[in-house]
Amino acid sequence: MKKLIAVLVATALSASTALAEGLRTVTLDVANMDCAVCPITVRKALEKVPGVTSAKVDFASKRAEVVFDPKKASVDALTNATTDAGYPSHVMQVQ
Template identity: 85%
Template structure:
């Protein structure tokens, strides 16, 4: 049973790293977020972009971390999405 669990975990890790291959992570500085609802609005705008797999927005640091498929979305599309939602953003870091 222990070998079966170990094999399952190894397979899952291999599959998840294969899925993550080719994805990029960008950190955006998001301006003029001034309430607790703002990050929700920014996150939803980012998640509407095809190719975005996750968007985490932090009110305290005024930053968004977005994981996306560069074959389907661009950094410009991400910053345009936040701007269209009323929150200008600029790239802090791309990985």
């Protein structure tokens, strides 16, 4: 029982930490990805944007999921970064 409570507290703490940090997750629809190397190029371009904490790019769905700090990065900075790398993207969803 004590262990369960500890897990619940830890979960609540990590959730409130993410909220306190105010991180955002954006899903981008990425064009022009035509081989398995493309998502790596897109991911590197996204990771170079200051404020991005993680970027996952899926070749099959042509989507990128990016976690960023809105105080340091903007959605426009993310779409510009992929566009500059040769892969225009647009926003599907912001959380």
